[in-house]
Amino acid sequence: MDWVLDNLDLIGELTLIHLRQSILAIVIGFVLSVPLGWVAFRFRLLRSGIITVVGLLYTIPSLALLMILPTIFGYSAISEINLIVALTIYALAIMVRSVSDGLQSVDSGVRQASTAVGFGGARRFWAVEFPLAGPVILAGLRVTAVSTISLATVGILIGVTNLGYLFTNGLQRRIIPEVLAGVVAVVVIALLIDYLLVLTGRALMPWSRQPSRRERRRARRVLAGAEAPA
Amino acid sequence: MNLIINAFVWLANPERWSGPTGIPVALAQHLGFTFLSVLIAAVVAVPVGWAIGHTGRGRELAVAVSGAARAIPSFGLLVLLVLLLGVLQTGLAAVVTFVLLGIPSILAGAYTGFEAVDRRIIDAGRAMGMTEWQILWRIEVPLGLPLLVSGLRAATLQIVATVTIAAYVGLGGLGQYIIQGINLNRFDQVLAGAILVAALALLLDAVFAVLERLVVPRGVRAGRVSSSGPTGRRSHAAAAPASS
Amino acid sequence: MFTASKRFAFGAALATSAALVLAACGSSDPLAEDPADGGTAEGGDTIVVGSQAYYSNEIIAEIYAQALEGAGFDVERQFNIGQRDAYMPEIESGNITVFPEYSGNLLQYFDPETEARTADDVYAALEEALPENLAVLDQAEASDQDSYTVTAEFAEENGLTSIGDLAGVSDALTLGGPPELAERPYGPDGLAETYGVEVTFSPTGDTTVESLVAGQVDVANVFTADPRIQTQDLVVLEDPEGLFLASNVVPVVSADVADEIAETIDAVSAALTADALVALNVQSTEDQMSPEDIATQFLSENGLA
Numbered sequence: 071m072d073w074v075l076d077n078l079d080l081i082g083e084l085t086l087i088h089l090r091q092s093i094l095a096i097v098i099g100f101v102l103s104v105p106l107g108w109v110a111f112r113f114r115l116l117r118s119g120i121i122t123v124v125g126l127l128y129t130i131p132s133l134a135l136l137m138i139l140p141t142i143f144g145y146s147a148i149s150e151i152n153l154i155v156a157l158t159i160y161a162l163a164i165m166v167r168s169v170s171d172g173l174q175s176v177d178s179g180v181r182q183a184s185t186a187v188g189f190g191g192a193r194r195f196w197a198v199e200f201p202l203a204g205p206v207i208l209a210g211l212r213v214t215a216v217s218t219i220s221l222a223t224v225g226i227l228i229g230v231t232n233l234g235y236l237f238t239n240g241l242q243r244r245i246i247p248e249v250l251a252g253v254v255a256v257v258v259i260a261l262l263i264d265y266l267l268v269l270t271g272r273a274l275m276p277w278s279r280q281p282s283r284r285e286r287r288r289a290r291r292v293l294a295g296a297e298a299p300a
Numbered sequence: 301m302n303l304i305i306n307a308f309v310w311l312a313n314p315e316r317w318s319g320p321t322g323i324p325v326a327l328a329q330h331l332g333f334t335f336l337s338v339l340i341a342a343v344v345a346v347p348v349g350w351a352i353g354h355t356g357r358g359r360e361l362a363v364a365v366s367g368a369a370r371a372i373p374s375f376g377l378l379v380l381l382v383l384l385l386g387v388l389q390t391g392l393a394a395v396v397t398f399v400l401l402g403i404p405s406i407l408a409g410a411y412t413g414f415e416a417v418d419r420r421i422i423d424a425g426r427a428m429g430m431t432e433w434q435i436l437w438r439i440e441v442p443l444g445l446p447l448l449v450s451g452l453r454a455a456t457l458q459i460v461a462t463v464t465i466a467a468y469v470g471l472g473g474l475g476q477y478i479i480q481g482i483n484l485n486r487f488d489q490v491l492a493g494a495i496l497v498a499a500l501a502l503l504l505d506a507v508f509a510v511l512e513r514l515v516v517p518r519g520v521r522a523g524r525v526s527s528s529g530p531t532g533r534r535s536h537a538a539a540a541p542a543s544s
Numbered sequence: 545m546f547t548a549s550k551r552f553a554f555g556a557a558l559a560t561s562a563a564l565v566l567a568a569c570g571s572s573d574p575l576a577e578d579p580a581d582g583g584t585a586e587g588g589d590t591i592v593v594g595s596q597a598y599y600s601n602e603i604i605a606e607i608y609a610q611a612l613e614g615a616g617f618d619v620e621r622q623f624n625i626g627q628r629d630a631y632m633p634e635i636e637s638g639n640i641t642v643f644p645e646y647s648g649n650l651l652q653y654f655d656p657e658t659e660a661r662t663a664d665d666v667y668a669a670l671e672e673a674l675p676e677n678l679a680v681l682d683q684a685e686a687s688d689q690d691s692y693t694v695t696a697e698f699a700e701e702n703g704l705t706s707i708g709d710l711a712g713v714s715d716a717l718t719l720g721g722p723p724e725l726a727e728r729p730y731g732p733d734g735l736a737e738t739y740g741v742e743v744t745f746s747p748t749g750d751t752t753v754e755s756l757v758a759g760q761v762d763v764a765n766v767f768t769a770d771p772r773i774q775t776q777d778l779v780v781l782e783d784p785e786g787l788f789l790a791s792n793v794v795p796v797v798s799a800d801v802a803d804e805i806a807e808t809i810d811a812v813s814a815a816l817t818a819d820a821l822v823a824l825n826v827q828s829t830e831d832q833m834s835p836e837d838i839a840t841q842f843l844s845e846n847g848l849a
Contacts, residue, residue: 073832080834129457129501131464133478134494141303141487146634216370223373224465228482229597229625237379238624241750242599243829246383253376260371320744321726387754467723470748470755480723480747485629 073247081236085255088232092219093263095154099161099218100211106162107169108195121167128163132156132221136228153225153232160221161214168210172203205278208271212264219260223252306488307495321476323496330473330500333463337398338406338456345403346448349410353444354436362411366404374401374462382469394466401462402455409451413444445515453508460501464493474500591805594631594640595623599835600688600769600825604644604793606839607812612642614849615808628653629724636675641798642805647683648789649690650796656729661786663687667794679802681795684813686821688769689791690730691780692719695756698763699779706782710741710763720755721765723747730787738787753778769818771826793821815846 074081110120130138135156145151176199184198200207226234236252239245271278310316317323352358374397381393417440425435464475477493591612595605602623609619622640625631632653634640651658651670660669667683674680692707699705702713710717725731725745732745743763748755753772756764766773766780773780793816795809824842827833833841843849 076832077834125505126498126502129461129498129505130494131461131475131478131497133464133475133482134490134497137478137482137487137490138303138494146639212367213370216367220371220373223375226597226624227375227468227479227626229630231624234373234375235624237373237376238597238750239599239602241379241383243832244383245829245832246380249376249380249383253373253380256373256376257368257371261368264367264371382751387748387751387758387760390751467747468749469751470720470746476723476747479749480726483626483629483722483724484727485633 071247073245074251077248077251081251081255084231084233084235085259088219088222088256089259091150091154091225091230091232092157092215092222095157095161095222096211096215096218096263098154099158099165099214102158103162103165103169104200106166108173110166110170111173117170121170124163124166127159132160132224133227135159136225150230152228153222153230157218157222161218164214164217165207165210168207168214169203172206172210173199175206176202201275204271204275208267208275212267215263215267216260219263220256223256303487303491307491310488310492311495321472323474326472326474326476327496327500329471330460330463330475330497333394333398333466333471333473334456334459334504337395337459337463338402338452340395341399341402341406341455342452344399345406346410349407349448350414350436350441350444352407353411353414354432354440359411362407366407369400370404372400374398375465375468378465378469390469390471394463394469394471398459398462402459405455405458406448406451409448409454410444413447413451414440416447417443442517443520445517446512449508449512449515453505453512456504456508457501460497460504464497589801590618590620591801592620592622592639592641594625594634594643595621596628596631597624597626599828600767600821601644603824603828603835603838604816604821605642606835607816607842608642608644608795608809610836610839610843611808611812611848612805614843615805617805617808635796635798636677638677638798641801642809643796645680645794645796646688646791647680647794648791650794651789652729658789661789663790663792666790667792670794674796677799679797679799681797681802681806682810682813683792683794684816684821685792686769686816686818687790687792688767688821690728690765690788691768691783692735692763693756693766693773693778693780694763695759696777696779699781704779704781706784707735707741707787708739708785710743710781711739713762715762717741717743717763718761719743719745719763719765720748720752720761721745722749722752725765734787738785769821769825771822771829774822775830811848812843815842815848 106120106124110117127135136152139155140146140152143155180202181194181199184194189198222232223234223237225232226238233252233255236248236255240248240252311323315322319325348362352362377400378393378397381396382390385393421439421443422435425439430438463473464478466473467475467479474493474496477496478490481487481489481493593605593609593612595602605621605623609621613619622634625634625640628649631640631643635643647663647666647670651660651666651673654673654675655669658666658669658673660666663683667680670680692710694704703709704713719725719732719735721731726747728734732743735741735743746755746761748761748764752761752764753766753770753776755761756766756778757776763781766778768780772778793813795813797805797809820842824838827838827841828835840849
C-alpha cells in the first residue's frame with residue numbers, strides 16, 4: 071500500500087476529474103429525461119417509439135459510441151465533451167424509462183382529484199404528478215448515478231483521463247495497488263453519490279420514507295391502545 | 301450515412317468471415333462468455349433471491365450488496381483480476397467480472413418476482429394445507445417467473461455490452477474489432493463492430509421478450525384483463541433497486 | 545415533518561455535493577502541474593506536450609514538460625492519448641505542439657514503403673516525409689522499438705538467434721502483441737514476406753510479456769526498452785533483413801514552435817542514452833516512482849534542471 075500513500079495526490083485529482091465528468095452527465099441526463107419521459111408517458115403512440123430508440127442507444131457498446139459521436143458532432147475524440155455526451159446518452163437511456171414509469175405509477179384517482187380541485191396542466195405536473203413519481207424516478211436516478219460513475223472509466227481507452235488511468239497505467243507497470251486503488255475509488259464515490267441521493271430523497275419526499283423499526287413498533291403499541299398517540 | 305455504408309462494406313468483406321479472427325469465431329467467443337456468465341450468475345443469484353422473496357428477510361442487505369456490486373467498474377475489476385490471477389487465468393478473470401456484473405439484476409428479478417405475488421394467493425395456499433416447499437414451487441416460482449426473466453434479460457444485455465472489454469486482455473469476442481479499430485483510427489471497423497454487438501444485443505433482447513410472455517402461467521394469462529398490468533409496467537424493476 | 549435535523553442533513557448533503565462539483569470544475573488535467581515560477585513564456589503561447597498511452601512515453605513527455613517549464617515556458621499536458629492513429633491528427637492540427645515519438649514507427653506512418661533502415665537513414669527520411677507543419681528535433685540515442693522476442697528457453701530449444709531461424713521451428717507458431725500489430729507492415733504479413741515465417745496472431749495487448757513468459761505465445765512483439773527483457777530473461781531476435789526500422793526517441797513538434805524550444809529539448813535528447821531510457825523504465829516499474837519524480841530526478845542528474 072506504499073504506492074497508494076505516495077500517490078494520494080494523483081488519486082485525489084483523478085477522483086475530482088472523474089466526479090466532474092460523471093456528475094455533469096448525470097445532471098444533464100436527468101434534466102433532459104424529464105421532458106422526454108413526460109412525452110413518452112403522455113402520448114401513448116410515441117411511447118414505444120421513444121422507449122425503443124432510447125433502448126437501442128443503450129445497446130451500443132460504450133467504446134463504439136465514444137468513437138462515433140465525434141464524427142457526428144465534430145468535436146475532438148479525445149476531449150472530455152465526448153465522454154460526457156456519451157455518458158449523458160446512457161444516463162438518458164435509463165432515466166427516460168424511469169420518469170415514464172414513475173409518472174405512470176401515479177394513481178389516476180389522485181390525478182383526477184387534483185384536476186377537480188383546480189390544478190391546471192403544468193401546476194398539476196410539478197405539484198402533484200412529479201413529486202408522487204419521485205420514488206420511482208429516484209430509484210432510476212440512483213442506478214443511473216452508480217452506472218455512470220462506473221462506466222466513465224472506459225474513457226481512458228480513447229484518451230480521456232479519469233480514474234480509468236489507474237487501470238491502464240497500473241496494468242502496464244504491473245503495480246497492483248494502483249489498479250486496486252482505482253477500483254476502490256470508483257466504488258467509494260459511486261456509493262457516496264448513491265447515499266447522497268438517498269438522503270436527498272428522504273429530505274425532499276418525507277412521505278415516501280418507510281418508517282423505521284422503532285417507529286413501527288411504536289405505531290403498533292399506539293394502535294393496541296397501550297400508548298397515547300404523540 | 302457515409303460511415304454506415306463504409307461499415308457495411310467492411311462487414312461484407314468475405315475475409316472477415318473466416319479464420320481465427322473472423323466474425324463467426326468472435327461471435328462464438330462473445331456468446332460463450334455471455335451465456336456462461338449469465339448461467340453462473342443465475343445459479344448464484346436465483347436461489348438467494350428466492351429465499352429473500354419467500355422469507356421476506358434480508359432484502360435491505362441484498363439491495364445494499366447489489367448497489368455495491370453495481371458500483372464496481374468492470375474494466376478495472378478485469379484488469380485487477382488479470383494481474384492477480386496471472387495471464388493463464390484471463391478467462392477466469394473475465395468470467396468472474398461478468399458474473400459480478402450480472403448478479404444484481406438477476407437477484408432483483410428473483411425477489412421482486414416473489415414480492416409481486418398477491419399475498420392472498422399464498423394465504424389461500426396455506427389455507428389449503430400446502431407446505432412451505434409446495435408454496436415455493438407451485439405458487440411463487442411460476443408466478444415470479446416473468447420478473448425473473450426480465451431480470452435475466454437486463455443482466456444478459458449488460459453482460460453482452462461489457463464482454464466487448466474482454467478484447468482488451470486478448471480474449472477475443474466482438475470487442476476486438478472495436479478496440480483494434482480505435483487503435484488504428486478506422487471508423488468503419490469500429491462502427492462495424494458496434495453494429496455486430498448491437499445486433500446481437502437486440503436479438504437476445506427479442507428472445508427474452510418472447511420468453512417473458514411464454515413463462516406467464518396459462519391460468520394467469522387467461523385471467524388477465526388488461527395487457528398493462530403490474531408485471532408489464534415493472535419490467536424494469538429488475539434494473540432499479542426500490543427506494544429504501 | 546421537515547424537522548431541524550432533517551433540514552440540516554439535507555443542507556449538509558447539498559453543500560457537500562456543491563463543494564465537490566465546484567472543486568472538480570476548478571481542477572484540470574491531473575497530470576498538469578502549475579507553471580513553476582509563473583515565469584513569462586517566450587513567444588507567449590502555451591506549449592502543449594502530449595504522450596501516448598504508454599508509461600514509458602509518458603515519462604519522456606514529462607521530462608520535456610519539466611525541461612520547458614524550467615526554461616520559462618507555459619506548459620499544458622495532454623497525456624495518454626492512445627495510439628498514433630488517434631493522436632497524429634491532433635499534432636497535425638496544432639492542438640498538440642510537442643510529442644515524444646519513435647523515428648522508425650513515425651516514418652512508416654507517413655511513408656509505409658520506405659527503404660530506410662538504420663537510425664541515421666530513418667531520421668533523414670523522416671525529415672523529408674513530414675508534412676509542412678511538423679518538424680522533428682534532434683533524435684536521442686535511446687531507442688524503444690518493436691522487436692520479436694522469445695524466452696531464453698525457447699531460443700535454446702530451437703537454436704534461435706535471428707528472426708529467420710523461426711522458419712525452422714517445426715511446430716505452429718503463435719505471435720503475441722498489441723491488436724493493431726495485425727495491420728502493421730512489420731506484423732504477421734511482413735514476417736511472412738521478409739522471413740518466410742508463418743504465425744497465427746494472438747492480440748495480447750498490455751499482457752504481452754506475461755503471455756510470452758507463460759508460454760501462451762511463442763514469440764512476442766516487445767519494446768526494446770522494456771526492463772523485463774533483462775529481468776525475465778528474454779531474447780531479442782536479430783533482424784538482419786531490416787523488418788523493423790531503427791526507432792530512436794525523437795521529439796515531433798509544430799514547425800512554428802520548433803526554433804523556440806529546440807535548445808531545451810535537444811539538451812534532453814542528448815542526455816537520453818539507451819541505458820538511461822531503460823533505467824527510467826526500471827524506476828517506473830520496479831521502484832514504482834511517479835513520472836513527475838522520475839523526470840525531476842533525470843533532469844537534475846543531468847544538470848538540466
